[in-house]
Amino acid sequence: MCCDCRPINNITVRYRHPIPRLDDMLDELSGATIFSKIDLRSGYHQIRMREGDEWKTAFKTKSGLYEWLVMPFGLTNAPSTFMRSMNHVLRMFIGKFVVVYFDDILIYSKTLDEHVEHIRCVLAVLREEKLYANKEKCTFCIEKVVFLGFVVSGQGVEVDEEKVKAIREWMPPQNVSQVRSFLGLAGFYRQFVKDFSTIAAPMNELTKKYVPFKWANAQEKAFQELKEKLTSAPLLALPNFGKTFEIECDASGVGIGGVLMQEGRPIAYFSEKLSGPTLNYSVYDK
Known part of the structure; x- marks a missing residue:
């Protein structure tokens, strides 16, 4: 059921609970080889309204x-309320063998015996708190899991094949809105692409205010290059904080880029398009 909550949202005191960063959650999975994913059924609806406050949500039919x-x-406060509740319920496991993102619970372990015990602990707490999972969307004791758009395994992180398929079949944009949509999806996986910002620069130009939409050779080349790089994206290693990190960086006429590595394996690529006076800096200063 869909309700217009704008009237009550306009008079609600905003509450903001920290939402975990995706990069931070993936970093916690380093060293894990076996995974289970639990998805709660209609997560928001498992949080009861405080007794006496139900009238505030009244709606007409x-x-x-x-x-x-x-x-x-x-x-307006529903996401923060739910995230706070999940963090409280699973607080003794988070950072040890559990990461939580709203109604998605990922359990990770180094061995099968450990993992079975971890699953028991999590299910016992969910049962105690009367939180119910969607059995059809749960997966247990697998070596590779799709989590929040990424495929995670003991070898590292890679892009989700379903998203790759969408990128592969994407037709050239016909307007600014379609350019933004493509860049939004491609940008989600920018850590897999070396010099992403430099490659995407011609397309980003079209999203600027007062710039007329004109799909030229530069935009088509950037579009096809991003598609090619994303559909053949490398497997990124998960960081091991007990080992030495390496950083390689570079600069061009329009942007800067770098890669974080460990033992010769890339962990993430970083890039930024330069503008204004920074374009005139020497390569060293960039």
Whole structure:
């Protein structure tokens, strides 16, 4: 059911709970070889409204006035409330063998025996807190798992094949909105592409204010190059904080880039397009 929550959101005191960074969560998986993923069923609806506050969520229908007994979608503080609840429930496991992103719970371990015990611990807490999983969306004791758009295994992190398929089949943009959509999806995986910002620069130019849309050879070349690099993206290693890191960096006429490595394997690529006076800096200063 979809309700317009704007009236109550306009008079709600905002509450912000930290949402975990995707990079930080992936870093925690270093060394793990076996994974399980638990997805909660209708996660928001498993959070009860505080008794006496139900009237604040009242909405009209043709058959009468109704109130929510559970937390509905659309409330401005709903994401923070849910994330805070999940962090509290699983607080003793987070950072040890669990990462949580809203209703997605990922359990990771180095051995199967460890993993079975970790699963038991998590399920016991969920049972105690009366949080119910969606059995059809749960996977247990697997060596490779799709988590938040990435494929994670003991070897490292790679792009999700479903997203790669969408990129491979993407037609050349016909307007600025389509350019932004493509760059949004491609940008999600920018850590897999060396010099991403420099390559995408011609397409980014079209998204600027007062710049007319004109799909020229430069944009087509950038579009095809990004597609090619994303569909053949490398397997990135997960960082081992007990070992030495290496950084290689470079600069060109329009941007700077670098790669973080460990034992010769890339962990992530970084890049930035330069503008203004920084374009005139020497390569060393860039």
